[in-house]
Amino acid sequence: MEDTLRKMVDLGVGLMSFSRDKITETAKQWAEERKLTPVQTRQLIQALLERGEQSRTDLQQMVQEQVKKSMERIGIRENHDALQAELVSIRELMIQLNARVEALEARLTETQEEGPTH
CATH class of the missing domain: 1.20.5 (Single alpha-helices involved in coiled-coils or other helix-helix interfaces)
Incomplete structure (x- = not known):
């Protein structure tokens, strides 16, 4: 359980450290290599940002659930x-x-x- 929690936190830190600017820069480079139109590039950037935000939200929820379960296991109630x-x-x-x-x-x-x- 601790290993799973540690992996989730590591993943979250990695996602959070990947800033909006870095995502945009990487997406533009990838779009240039794939010869995407500006509209396609914007859509790609938007999709990546939304996925990153959803991942952060999911991670936060998973960590909160794991912490709650751990607290319950040791007898601490919310x-x-x-x-x-x-x-x-x-x-x-x-x-x-x-x-x-x-x-x-x-x-x-x-x-x-x-x-x-x-």
Whole structure:
């Protein structure tokens, strides 16, 4: 899973670093070699830019989904309300546990003060 995520990020960085100017320049060179008309060249450039933008969008969505799955796998939820409710529940449990510990400590102190009952 980590390898897949790493590959997606590498691909995204590569696509993002391929700027609009570089795409246009490369498309024009390719169009000259193929003897495309100016209209065909513009269409090629537009198609490449749209494909690049779609690839960026797809990559962003895939990375977000992978991060969400990873977070869920380790127990982190995206739902803020659920997290808040869980924190409240944990706080209540801590209060109960603290009360039990205090009660047990008090009983232990009483027992120690009474001394051995042999």
